[in-house]
Amino acid sequence: MDFFEVVHTQRAIRRFKPDPVSEEALWTMLDAAIRAPSGSNSQPWRWLVVRNRARREVISKAVRERFVTPDFLEQMRQMAEKAASPTERRMLLGAADFFRDVAAAPVLLIPCLYQISSPTDDPRGLLAGSSIYGAVQNLLLAGRALGIGTVLTTFHAGMEDMLRKEFHLPEDAVPTCVVAVGYPDSQRFGPTTRKPVDTVTYWDDWGVARRRV
Numbered sequence: 001m002d003f004f005e006v007v008h009t010q011r012a013i014r015r016f017k018p019d020p021v022s023e024e025a026l027w028t029m030l031d032a033a034i035r036a037p038s039g040s041n042s043q044p045w046r047w048l049v050v051r052n053r054a055r056r057e058v059i060s061k062a063v064r065e066r067f068v069t070p071d072f073l074e075q076m077r078q079m080a081e082k083a084a085s086p087t088e089r090r091m092l093l094g095a096a097d098f099f100r101d102v103a104a105a106p107v108l109l110i111p112c113l114y115q116i117s118s119p120t121d122d123p124r125g126l127l128a129g130s131s132i133y134g135a136v137q138n139l140l141l142a143g144r145a146l147g148i149g150t151v152l153t154t155f156h157a158g159m160e161d162m163l164r165k166e167f168h169l170p171e172d173a174v175p176t177c178v179v180a181v182g183y184p185d186s187q188r189f190g191p192t193t194r195k196p197v198d199t200v201t202y203w204d205d206w207g208v209a210r211r212r213v
């Protein structure tokens with residue numbers, strides 16, 4: 001598959017078939033992830049792959065308890081009603097459905113910063129993210145190239161203590177997101193909806209835009 005087709009069609013997949021994702025495919029995705037750059041090539045990561053149904057259910061239950069409250073569902077419904085486009089509306093409703101059972105994804109993958117030292121030794125700031133989110137994007141793109149859907153989520157931020165306890169994360173490991181992985185069900189890959197590149201790009205000085213020819 002052409003690289004640019006992969007980039008243009010990789011999108012958030014939140015509905016998954018129950019079919020398992022092979023270990024070989026997961027190794028291929030992870031091997032693409034670890035090709036990414038990191039500060040001083042320190043590769044400050046560990047990849048926690050959660051496949052076991054009971055282990056995924058631990059996460060799913062925590063998401064339900066934390067997020068799938070009547071208030072949350074009502075807020076999502078109202079946001080969907082006010083959505084700027086049908087695409088955004090579908091996204092909001094899809095996100096609410098997905099949160100009802102994230103364990104419907106056959107794999108939940110938790111990229112963790114581990115013993116980060118470059119470009120910062122503070123694992124919780126923007127600079128720390130720069131040493132892992134490129135790798136996460138590689139993983140998403142590799143999934144797309146293999147026909148495997150993914151969605152990057154940040155719900156872990158509301159349940160880090162639980163993840164730490166249940167999955168025995170050491171102090172110097174910090175989860176950075178949870179990526180749900182599986183074959184798409186009733187949802188297609190992109191093309192994605194994005195603002196045109198020339199509306200979000202400045203040249204040589206802030207505010208100086210150019211039309212793409």
Ligand SMILES: Cc1cc2nc3c(=O)[nH]c(=O)nc-3n(C[C@H](O)[C@H](O)[C@H](O)COP(=O)(O)O)c2cc1C
Binds near residue numbers: 013014151152
């Ligand atoms: C930092 C970040 C956090 C996200 N958190 C969530 C999330 O918690 N739940 C979810 O369903 N999608 C989440 N997403 C997915 C975004 O909603 C999705 O990438 C965006 O809407 C674009 O979707 P598209 O690629 O299908 O067009 C997150 C994406 C990013 C980059």
